[in-house]
Every structure is written in C-alpha cells, then in structure tokens.
Amino acid sequence: MGESMTASALETEALAKRFGGLVATDNVSFRLEPGARHALIGPNGAGKTTFINLLTGVMNPSAGRVLLAGEDITGLRPEARVRRGLVRTFQINQLFDDLTPLETLSLAVSERLGLGGDWRRRLGAAGSIAREVDRVAARFGLADSLGLRTDTLPYGKQRLLEIAVAFAASPKVLLLDEPAAGVPEAERRDILDAIAALPADVSVLLIEHDMDLVFSFARRISVLVDGALLVEGEPDAIAKDARVRAVYLGESRHA
C-alpha cells in the first residue's frame, strides 16, 4: 500500500480466501494499472480461478478488499461489479447454447446501456442496441455468424464470442480466463489478433498457460503459486527469474 501517482484500474489489498484449513488465496496484494496488459501465470492449482472469482464477486473473501478504480467493491454482487466496468470471460465457454450470437450480444449491450429492464419495447426497436451489436460483431469477425445457433459454431468462433460478449459489456477492466484454451491451431490466430486489438483504454488481465501468448501480449507478469504472489515484473525479468523456473521446472519433475 504505497503512494501511487495514479489510481489503479483494479487493486486488491491482502485478499485471502480460506476453505476450512485450505488456503486458496494467500494475502494477495495486487495492482492492475490503467491501460495494462498484465498476465497472471502459475502452475495448475495455484488458485488463479479462485482469484478471478474473488475479483468478480462470485466468491466472498475471507479477508482483504477489492478496489475498482479506487472504489471498494468488496461487498458488491457480481452484476453490480459488471455495471462498474469489471467484466470477465470464462475458461470453459459459458454461452447460451441455443441462442444466437445476435441475441447474446444484444443482451450484453442492452444491459450495459441500462435498457435491460425494459419490458415494453421490442429488443432492437431503439437502433442503439443493433448498431452497437454490429460494431462488436465486426470487431471480432462474427458478423456472418450472428443468426446461427451458438452451439453450431466452430469452437474457435465460440471462443471469440465468449470474448466479444464480455467486450460488449463495455469493460474498463477485462479479465480473460485462458481465452485460447482448447482452440484448434487454425483458429488461434483470430483469438490472438482480437486480444491484441483491444482498445488501449481497457485494462486487461490475462490468465494463461500458453507462454507464447503470455510473452507476446504482456507488458507485466505476475506469478501466482499456492495462492500467493511469488513475484511480479516485466516479461524479461520473469523469464530469467530463478524461482519462477524452479516452480515450473519443479512442476514438470513431479508430473
């Protein structure tokens, strides 16, 4: 908790989560700068998903605080955090199988525009929603797939939709949970390009195993091991850090 020149986009103070005797998140004080391209890495079981769940409010912390643009959001429900601009994607696609991308994106956009509770007008009657949906779909290369059932789309397109939907919610902070996971080689390029093309004013925290993606994307990397932050720094420093190598090499030795 030192002095800061600018408010962080997202910050945690001594965040902890205990399940009985098990410590899933161990006193994590983490800072995401505005406009960041920040990656969170760590071996399996390090507690990355728990951390994301704590940030988004799906789980309540045992101790510590979460701050979004300086505002304490620790007590807020997930949907309230989304309204304030904290949006995540899921490692395993959480999409609406029999709905179309058009419907899914329209939902995200209408909620963000504050029209989600409108029960009187037809969805799309106000042109604002449709225009924004077209824009988001174009950005993620989904314009041709808008009218198709989500579960008929190829996996790579579904993954793109997963990110597009989060983007449609107009995030100030975007948490990407293993966006390239399980995507066939042929379709990975689209995902990587889409992530690289995210606007500079969106602060992005990327959780990934794929080191190529991490090192090509991140300007800053944090390493999470056994629920605690081991080390944090620029990609070069992290790559050379002996402790990091030990953790990853040690892990492959046990495998």
Added chain:
Amino acid sequence: MATILFDGVAYGMLLFVLACGLAVTLGLMNFVNLAHGAFAMAGGYVTVLLMDNWDAPFLACLPVAFALPAAIGLLLERTLYRHMYGRSHLDQVLFSIGMVFIAVAATDYFLGSSQRNIHLPDWLRGRGQVMGVSVGLYRAFIIVLCGALAFGLQAGLMKTRFGSRLRASVDDARVARGLGIPVGMVFAATFAVGSGLAGLGGALGTELLGIDPYFPLKFMIYFLIVVTVGGTSGITGPFVASLLLGVADVMGKYYLSSALGGFVIYVVVIVVLVLRPSGLFARAR
C-alpha cells in the same frame, strides 16, 4: 407436556425413516425422486393386506414391508431410473411425478380409494409409564425401533466398507469411479435400501397416519421439507430435521387449534429458509 414431546419425537422418528432414503439418494445421485412416497405406500399396503387376508402378525409384516419395496426399488432403478441420472431437474420431476401417478392410479383401481387401517397386536396397544411419563406403547415402540435403525444406519455409513464407498460416491462420483468403486452398484443398493426403509416407514405409519392411495402425494411435501431442511450430505441432518418437524407439528396441533397448528410446520420451514437458505446442515462446496 412431556407426553406431547414424546409424541412429537415418535412422529419425527417415523418421518426420518420415511424420508432418509430420499435424502441419501438425492445426495448421491442428485436425483429428485418425488415418487419416494410410493414405496412407503407399498409397505403400508403390504402390511394391511398381509394382516387382513392372512392374519399375519404385525411384527412379521415389517420385514416384508421392507423387502418388497426394496426389491421393487432395485428393479425400477436398474431399468428406468438410471436413465434419468444425468438429466435436467425438470425431466426428473416429470419422470417421478409420472411414477407417482401410475402408482396412485394402480393402487386406487385395484385396492379401492378408502383409507385402510390395521389392528395392532395387544401388546402394542394402550399406554405405559416411562420415567414417570405416560406414553403410548406404540409410539414408544416406534421410537425404539426407529432410533435403533438410525443408529444402525449411521454406524453402517461410518464404519462399513459399503458405507465408505457410499460416502465417497456422494462426495464425488467421478473420482470414486476412478478409484475403482462400483458406483452404479452403490447407487442401486442405496436406492433399494432407501425404498425399503420408506416401505418400513409406511408400514409403521399406518397406525398413526392411515394408508390410502393418495399417500405419496399427501406426504410428498413432508419428505421434501425433511430433505431441504436437513440437507443431503449424510443422515444426521435429516434426523435432526425430522425430529424438529415432528415435534413442531405435534406441539403446534396440540397447543393451537388443529387448523392453525398445521401451519406451525410451515412457519418453521420459512424461518429456516430465511436464515439458512441451504438448509440447516449445508455442506460447503
């Protein structure tokens, strides 16, 4: 007051035996079996028919009241129920409601719709004195029998190999399978035992509650209450919940008028739901 408490405990114990099978199968297979009451009904009718048509002694009927529903349960589980395990809750609800309807319709058609009663043997009738409190002999019998059953079930769950396999399967079926536990067989056996217990409960309950073709529908709510309040992660939860509900119901009906007293159970449930939405013994997930 002690007598009323005693009656409440007896009723609660009976509820426990009736509902614990449902709690365990729900916790184990995540299957909402609304037809559970049909097995209880089977046990009750078996007892009535054996006693009426063959003059069978009451105690001799009890094992049959366990065995027949258990066998039926085993058969149904292996043929029909197992196809429904992974399905949506709505499908499971539709399926089990369908089973209840068939059971009710068949019973009504073949055995008539009037309520049946049994004649208890003389040694179970009347009242006695336990520690200075006047108690009904039959209710005392129920408390002793059901208490022993509860104790035996808990011991079986905690101390036998089958019990530990069951607990492992409840905790995580996928991992259990990976450890070589024959989860399918555990399901089948548990379902059979649960149905058998329901049948036994139905037989025991005939004297207190009467038996008729609509029993499974009338008592569905009580089973659901025991399971939601008591949780599904063991049998201590449903045990405590059943006692709580049994006592609340009997005391409510005694101290308030019979009309108002019936609501006490619902008030208790509402209070529990408001304070602890996942039941009194929610397991941490």
Added chain:
Amino acid sequence: MNAALGLARRARWRWLEMAFWIAAFAAILMPAGAHLILNEIAILALFALSLDLILGYAGIISLGHAAFFGLGAYAAGLMCKYFAQEPLLGLAVAMAASGLTGLLSSLLVLRGSDLTRLMVTLGVALVLHEIANALPQWTGGADGLQGMVVGPLLGRFAFDLFGRTAYAYSLATLFVLFLLARRVVYSPFGMSLMAIRRNQLRASALGVPVNRRLIAVYALAATYAGAAGALLAQTTAYVSLDVLEFNRSADVLLALIIGGAGWLYGGIVGALVFKILQDYLSSSAPQFWLFWMGLFLIVLALVGRERLRAGMRGALTWAKA
C-alpha cells in the same frame, strides 16, 4: 444479416399465428355446442401461459402454480359474492391479489436451489389450501363457494348456460394478456430471462440483476394465473377447494410440457391437446386418466423433450415456409 434486421425478424408475427387467433375469435360465432369446452380450453391456456413465463422463460420449476390460480378464483368469487357483480372488477382484484402473493412468495422461492424451489412452490399451494379449508365461513370449505351471482359483462353481455359469452370473455382476456406477454418476451427484459434460464452464472456476469428480474416475472406470472382462476370462478359461478389442489398444478405442468415450454404458444397448444385427451380418456374409470398422464410423463421424460421438440420443429418449419 445485420443486427437490426435480425432483431426485427425474430419478433415479427408469423401468418400461422394470425390465422390461429382469427380462427379462435371466429369460433365465438359458431352455433352453440362447443363453447363450454372452448371456454375451459381458453382458461387452461391462460393458466399454462402463466406457467410458461416462469418455466419456459425463466427456468423456475413450480409444483404449486395452482396457488395463484386458486387465489385468483377465490378472490373473484368473494368479490362477486360480497362486493360487486361486474366481472371485470373481480378480474382486476383477482389479478392484483395473486400478483401481490406472487411477489411475496417469490422472495422465498428464489432462495436456495432447485430442490428448495420445488418444496416452496408446493408448500405455498398447500398452505393456501389449508387456509381455504380452515375458513369455511368465507370460502365455503369443502362444499365450495356458493351463491355467486355473476353480473353481465360490461353490464350488457349476460352469461348463460351455453357459454358463448363465457368463451368470448375468456378468449378476449387470454388474447390481451397474450399480447402483453409477447411484448415482454421479445423485450430486453425477456431476453435477460432467457439468458437466466440457460446460464444464470453467465447472465449475472453480464450485469443482469438476476434476482430482481426473476421476482418481476414471478409476480407477473402469478397475476396471469390469478386471472385464469378468476375466469373459471366467474364463468362457472362456483369455486371449490380443488382450484388449489396439487392436481391442478400437475395438470397445468403437463399441459405446458405437451405444448412445449419456451415458445409462448406451448401453453395454448398444450391446453388444447390436454383437454381433448382428458375428455376422451376420462370417460372410462377416472383412475385411467391419472394412469395415462403418468405413463405419458414417464415416456416423455425418458425419450427426452429435446428429441420431441426437434421433431416438432421440423414439422413447424415446413408449415411456416
């Protein structure tokens, strides 16, 4: 295809829909004979539509939807017997009463899991049944509410034995409420419901205030169910305890499932099929109807609604083209 076009297209009226409503209204002019059963179908259709809102759109499984139906019936009955004979007034009061009850019970229904929901919905209906049973001085108890004299609709159209006015009244109510439901379902609010039903976690991760939306639709559905109950009370001039019984909740669930939940016409189609089947199958021993319902449910559950729905969808696209 661009978004605006796609969104407009999904909400447009299909010609089959318009044909259906025209036919339904035309049936008012039919010679007397079928209007009594048509009235029953319209009432069940409205009841099933109300269940569709919570089951098909919001994904809430209710075993006690009859609670609101029965409450609406008794409210309309009592209104008629003690206060005012104008049916529309009774309808309004019934809807308000059941809507309010829906709002209050939604707070309990939404706590806890699917299982708790089953118990709570069942329990609410049971409690109301107990209350109705315990107050025979108001409700007539087991004998039912007697002495209802229902005034002529709008002061002009009297109800008679043949049921023509009854059917017209029920159909008109169904149509108006259907139009409203259609608007709601195709609105952003309706979209959020569909999302909640399919993946509540994701809906909340997109900023949808899940509980608020569910409470709203539950209250709305309760209002609709109350309207259906009021229609029954008023068109038959009688209310008995069976409006609150589990059978009612099971019947409407089955009717909706027959027609298919989640496409708004499922309740209407299902009500039609259900009533026709019921008429046909319960003329023999009454237990037969229960048995066939049970068998149907089991087969349906085993085979899977998706497979049946896929088959129906194929047939529908052929009809729509």
